[in-house]
Amino acid sequence: MIEESYDIENEISNGFENSELTKEALALIEEMRLKHEAEIHFLSEQLKLEPEFIKNIMKYQREPAPRKKRKISAYNVFQKDWWENNKTKDYNLSTADIQKVCASDWKKLNEKDHQFYKEKVKEISDSQQLSSINYIENTKSRMTVLNKGISDIRKMFCSLQITCGQEFVTLSVSNRNELGSSFFGTNAGEEFYRNTPKFKDFITPFRSLSNVKYNEYIGIFAKQSSESNNNYVDENNMEIDINKANTKEVQNMVRKVLKSKFERDVKCTQIPYKNWHIQNKYAVKNWPDNITFQDYSNIKNENNRKKVLLALKDIEFVKLG
Numbered sequence: 001m002i003e004e005s006y007d008i009e010n011e012i013s014n015g016f017e018n019s020e021l022t023k024e025a026l027a028l029i030e031e032m033r034l035k036h037e038a039e040i041h042f043l044s045e046q047l048k049l050e051p052e053f054i055k056n057i058m059k060y061q062r063e064p065a066p067r068k069k070r071k072i073s074a075y076n077v078f079q080k081d082w083w084e085n086n087k088t089k090d091y092n093l094s095t096a097d098i099q100k101v102c103a104s105d106w107k108k109l110n111e112k113d114h115q116f117y118k119e120k121v122k123e124i125s126d127s128q129q130l131s132s133i134n135y136i137e138n139t140k141s142r143m144t145v146l147n148k149g150i151s152d153i154r155k156m157f158c159s160l161q162i163t164c165g166q167e168f169v170t171l172s173v174s175n176r177n178e179l180g181s182s183f184f185g186t187n188a189g190e191e192f193y194r195n196t197p198k199f200k201d202f203i204t205p206f207r208s209l210s211n212v213k214y215n216e217y218i219g220i221f222a223k224q225s226s227e228s229n230n231n232y233v234d235e236n237n238m239e240i241d242i243n244k245a246n247t248k249e250v251q252n253m254v255r256k257v258l259k260s261k262f263e264r265d266v267k268c269t270q271i272p273y274k275n276w277h278i279q280n281k282y283a284v285k286n287w288p289d290n291i292t293f294q295d296y297s298n299i300k301n302e303n304n305r306k307k308v309l310l311a312l313k314d315i316e317f318v319k320l321g
Contacts, residue, residue: 031242034303038288038310045286045314072124074117078106150184161186169193173203175210240312245305254296257312265317273298286314 044051082102109117136142150172157168169189173181181203183193193199240257244250262271262282272279273295284293288307291299299305 030303031306034306035310038307041289041311042286042314051289072121074114074121075106077121077124078102078109078117082106150182154184154186157184157186157189161188167192171199171202171206173207173210175207175214181207240309242306242309245302245309250309251297254308254312258296258315261315262317266319281320283318283320285316285318286311 040051040054043049044054047054079102082105136145153170160166160168167186167188169183169185169192171181171183171193183199184190185193240250240253258271259269263269266282268282272282273293276282276293287293288304288311291304291307296305296308299308
């Protein structure tokens with residue numbers, strides 16, 4: 001078939017600029033990303049690990065993101081129709097300049113035909129949905145998907161056994177309240193499982209652990225859903241709205257919070273912002289990475305200001321020497 005990616009009028013657009021998301025939605029996503037960055041920074045300080053190391057673990061563990069089908073153009077739809085109508089013994093994929101012939105016919109279409117394909121591609125685009133991954137409630141459907149998935153994994157195991165000389169055995173249990181369990185792998189792996197009684201002793205504790213982890217997962221999301229307010233609130237119930245990061249009011253409040261922390265931590269009243277990088281009496285902890293420590297009002301980038309607001313609760317000062 002003719003390459004679908006060929007686009008004579010550049011009708012396929014990419015990037016956020018042409019996204020259907022509103023500015024408000026993009027701002028909210030960015031806010032959550034910044035919060036995520038702040039949490040990773042806090043975790044790296046707590047565990048004494050590099051932030052990138054934690055990010056790599058999270059990337060490996062997270063569930064797959066929903067994918068949307070590739071956006072197509074009116075010309076892509078025309079290509080498909082054109083090929084069906086011209087697929088004869090005189091035309092095949094190796095025919096010289098076949099794409100140029102198709103493109104030439106596309107240019108010859110009148111305005112009415114062009115409009116037809118534009119409407120057709122709009123119908124296709126409107127019918128596309130994100131292929132999200134969700135738990136299958138219907139037991140029969142769930143078992144069908146599970147069995148097919150296990151079959152595909154076994155084929156992959158067999159391929160790796162041949163190409164890499166590795167044997168595999170996998171134990172599968174439900175993280176819900178179902179009692180079913182299974183094992184699968186290469187022939188040698190499955191034989192090893194059947195001939196090793198100790199494997200069966202793993203099923204109950206494995207199922208228990210999987211249930212605990214699933215309930216923790218649900219609990220975390222339930223907690224996050226109830227905590228929709230990401231604003232900073234100090235011990236005196238003073239609240240700073242993260243969406244007003246550029247206002248004079250927030251600047252004054254941040255300055256007040258940092259001054260209070262400085263007085264509490266190092267027993268001094270004035271933060272030496274101007275001379276901070278040449279003085280050697282104090283240090284700041286949990287300040288966002290890649291942002292120079294300075295008076296909040298001197299931070300020009302709004303995203304950087306939000307990073308400071310998200311980290312504000314954990315910022316501390318230390319007296320050196």
